[in-house]
Amino acid sequence: MKxxxxxxxxxxxxxxxxxxxxxxxxxxxxxxxxxxxxxxxVRQVFMRxxxxxxxxxxxxxxxxxxxxxxxxxxxxxxATHCNYPTFAIDRTExxxxxxxxxxxxxxxxxxxxERAREAGATLAxxxxxxxxxxxxxxxxxxxxxxxxxxxxxxYLLIFNxxxxxQRFTL
Numbered sequence: 001m002k003x004x005x006x007x008x009x010x011x012x013x014x015x016x017x018x019x020x021x022x023x024x025x026x027x028x029x030x031x032x033x034x035x036x037x038x039x040x041x042v043r044q045v046f047m048r049x050x051x052x053x054x055x056x057x058x059x060x061x062x063x064x065x066x067x068x069x070x071x072x073x074x075x076x077x078x079a080t081h082c083n084y085p086t087f088a089i090d091r092t093e094x095x096x097x098x099x100x101x102x103x104x105x106x107x108x109x110x111x112x113x114e115r116a117r118e119a120g121a122t123l124a125x126x127x128x129x130x131x132x133x134x135x136x137x138x139x140x141x142x143x144x145x146x147x148x149x150x151x152x153x154x155y156l157l158i159f160n161x162x163x164x165x166q167r168f169t170l
Protein backbone atom coordinates (compact mmCIF):
# COMPACT_ATOMS: atom_id res chain seq x y z
CA MET A 1 0.00 0.00 0.00
CA LYS A 2 1.23 3.49 -0.87
CA UNK A 3 1.82 5.73 2.13
CA UNK A 4 2.10 9.04 0.31
CA UNK A 5 -0.68 8.43 -2.18
CA UNK A 6 1.84 8.68 -5.02
CA UNK A 7 3.47 5.91 -6.98
CA UNK A 8 7.21 5.40 -6.99
CA UNK A 9 7.41 6.89 -10.49
CA UNK A 10 5.65 10.05 -9.30
CA UNK A 11 7.92 10.38 -6.27
CA UNK A 12 11.09 10.07 -8.38
CA UNK A 13 9.90 12.53 -11.04
CA UNK A 14 11.85 15.44 -9.52
CA UNK A 15 15.13 13.57 -9.97
CA UNK A 16 14.90 14.08 -13.72
CA UNK A 17 16.21 17.65 -13.27
CA UNK A 18 18.96 16.66 -10.85
CA UNK A 19 21.74 16.94 -13.43
CA UNK A 20 20.86 20.53 -14.29
CA UNK A 21 20.63 21.49 -10.63
CA UNK A 22 23.98 19.89 -9.83
CA UNK A 23 25.67 21.70 -12.72
CA UNK A 24 24.44 25.06 -11.39
CA UNK A 25 25.25 24.18 -7.76
CA UNK A 26 28.94 24.86 -8.24
CA UNK A 27 28.16 28.54 -8.85
CA UNK A 28 26.24 28.91 -5.59
CA UNK A 29 27.35 32.05 -3.73
CA UNK A 30 30.04 32.79 -6.30
CA UNK A 31 32.05 29.60 -5.90
CA UNK A 32 33.46 28.52 -9.23
CA UNK A 33 33.53 32.06 -10.65
CA UNK A 34 37.20 32.77 -11.35
CA UNK A 35 36.80 36.36 -12.52
CA UNK A 36 37.21 38.88 -9.68
CA UNK A 37 34.94 41.34 -11.52
CA UNK A 38 32.09 38.84 -11.91
CA UNK A 39 32.67 37.41 -8.42
CA UNK A 40 32.11 40.91 -6.98
CA UNK A 41 28.97 41.30 -9.06
CA VAL A 42 27.65 37.97 -7.76
CA ARG A 43 28.40 38.91 -4.15
CA GLN A 44 27.41 42.60 -4.28
CA VAL A 45 24.49 42.48 -6.74
CA PHE A 46 22.87 39.06 -7.08
CA MET A 47 23.08 38.19 -3.40
CA ARG A 48 21.73 41.52 -2.07
CA UNK A 49 18.03 41.86 -1.29
CA UNK A 50 18.12 45.59 -0.51
CA UNK A 51 18.99 48.63 -2.56
CA UNK A 52 22.45 50.11 -2.19
CA UNK A 53 23.19 53.78 -2.75
CA UNK A 54 20.89 56.77 -2.82
CA UNK A 55 19.74 56.71 -6.45
CA UNK A 56 16.77 54.48 -7.24
CA UNK A 57 15.73 55.73 -10.67
CA UNK A 58 16.23 52.38 -12.45
CA UNK A 59 14.36 50.58 -9.68
CA UNK A 60 11.40 52.99 -9.96
CA UNK A 61 11.30 52.74 -13.76
CA UNK A 62 11.39 48.93 -13.68
CA UNK A 63 8.68 48.74 -11.02
CA UNK A 64 6.44 50.89 -13.26
CA UNK A 65 6.99 48.30 -16.02
CA UNK A 66 5.96 45.52 -13.60
CA UNK A 67 9.37 43.85 -13.44
CA UNK A 68 9.59 41.66 -10.30
CA UNK A 69 10.88 43.56 -7.28
CA UNK A 70 13.93 41.33 -6.75
CA UNK A 71 15.06 41.76 -10.36
CA UNK A 72 14.53 45.53 -10.21
CA UNK A 73 16.68 45.68 -7.06
CA UNK A 74 19.42 43.61 -8.71
CA UNK A 75 19.54 45.79 -11.83
CA UNK A 76 19.57 48.98 -9.74
CA UNK A 77 22.39 47.55 -7.62
CA UNK A 78 24.27 46.56 -10.79
CA ALA A 79 24.11 50.15 -12.02
CA THR A 80 25.25 51.44 -8.63
CA HIS A 81 28.03 48.85 -8.29
CA CYS A 82 29.38 49.49 -11.81
CA ASN A 83 28.89 53.28 -11.59
CA TYR A 84 26.67 53.49 -14.66
CA PRO A 85 25.56 57.14 -14.90
CA THR A 86 22.78 56.67 -17.48
CA PHE A 87 20.34 53.98 -18.53
CA ALA A 88 17.68 53.28 -21.14
CA ILE A 89 14.79 50.83 -20.97
CA ASP A 90 13.48 49.38 -24.25
CA ARG A 91 15.43 51.99 -26.26
CA THR A 92 18.70 51.73 -28.15
CA GLU A 93 19.99 55.21 -27.40
CA UNK A 94 23.65 55.27 -26.35
CA UNK A 95 23.81 54.98 -22.56
CA UNK A 96 25.90 53.04 -20.05
CA UNK A 97 23.19 50.44 -19.32
CA UNK A 98 20.51 49.29 -21.76
CA UNK A 99 17.67 47.15 -20.40
CA UNK A 100 15.52 45.17 -22.83
CA UNK A 101 12.30 43.98 -21.15
CA UNK A 102 9.67 41.63 -22.57
CA UNK A 103 8.24 44.65 -24.42
CA UNK A 104 11.25 44.37 -26.74
CA UNK A 105 10.51 41.77 -29.43
CA UNK A 106 12.99 38.91 -29.80
CA UNK A 107 13.90 39.94 -33.35
CA UNK A 108 15.05 43.37 -32.06
CA UNK A 109 17.49 41.96 -29.48
CA UNK A 110 20.32 41.53 -32.00
CA UNK A 111 20.03 45.21 -32.96
CA UNK A 112 20.08 46.18 -29.27
CA UNK A 113 23.22 44.09 -28.74
CA GLU A 114 24.95 45.67 -31.73
CA ARG A 115 24.12 49.21 -30.60
CA ALA A 116 25.28 48.41 -27.05
CA ARG A 117 28.55 47.01 -28.41
CA GLU A 118 29.12 50.16 -30.48
CA ALA A 119 28.48 52.38 -27.45
CA GLY A 120 30.47 50.17 -25.04
CA ALA A 121 27.33 49.74 -22.92
CA THR A 122 26.11 46.81 -20.87
CA LEU A 123 22.94 45.15 -22.17
CA ALA A 124 20.52 43.44 -19.77
CA UNK A 125 17.89 41.25 -21.45
CA UNK A 126 15.12 40.34 -19.02
CA UNK A 127 13.41 36.94 -19.26
CA UNK A 128 15.75 35.36 -21.81
CA UNK A 129 13.96 31.99 -21.46
CA UNK A 130 10.43 33.40 -21.92
CA UNK A 131 9.96 31.83 -25.37
CA UNK A 132 12.02 29.45 -27.46
CA UNK A 133 12.51 32.20 -30.06
CA UNK A 134 13.79 34.67 -27.44
CA UNK A 135 16.16 32.10 -25.97
CA UNK A 136 17.43 31.20 -29.46
CA UNK A 137 18.33 34.83 -30.13
CA UNK A 138 19.96 35.15 -26.67
CA UNK A 139 21.97 31.96 -27.19
CA UNK A 140 23.21 33.29 -30.53
CA UNK A 141 24.19 36.60 -28.89
CA UNK A 142 26.15 34.71 -26.22
CA UNK A 143 27.98 32.59 -28.79
CA UNK A 144 28.95 35.57 -30.97
CA UNK A 145 29.78 38.08 -28.23
CA UNK A 146 33.49 39.01 -27.88
CA UNK A 147 33.35 39.91 -24.17
CA UNK A 148 31.74 38.53 -20.99
CA UNK A 149 28.13 37.34 -20.60
CA UNK A 150 26.34 36.40 -17.39
CA UNK A 151 23.11 34.38 -17.45
CA UNK A 152 21.36 34.21 -14.09
CA UNK A 153 18.09 32.80 -15.53
CA UNK A 154 16.11 35.99 -14.82
CA TYR A 155 18.12 38.17 -17.17
CA LEU A 156 21.13 37.99 -19.41
CA LEU A 157 23.93 40.52 -18.91
CA ILE A 158 26.14 41.28 -21.90
CA PHE A 159 29.17 43.35 -20.94
CA ASN A 160 31.03 45.41 -23.53
CA UNK A 161 34.14 46.42 -21.66
CA UNK A 162 37.70 45.28 -20.98
CA UNK A 163 36.70 41.76 -19.89
CA UNK A 164 37.85 38.73 -21.89
CA UNK A 165 35.41 36.40 -23.61
CA GLN A 166 33.79 34.39 -20.84
CA ARG A 167 30.38 32.87 -20.29
CA PHE A 168 28.89 32.49 -16.83
CA THR A 169 25.69 30.58 -16.16
CA LEU A 170 24.56 31.09 -12.58
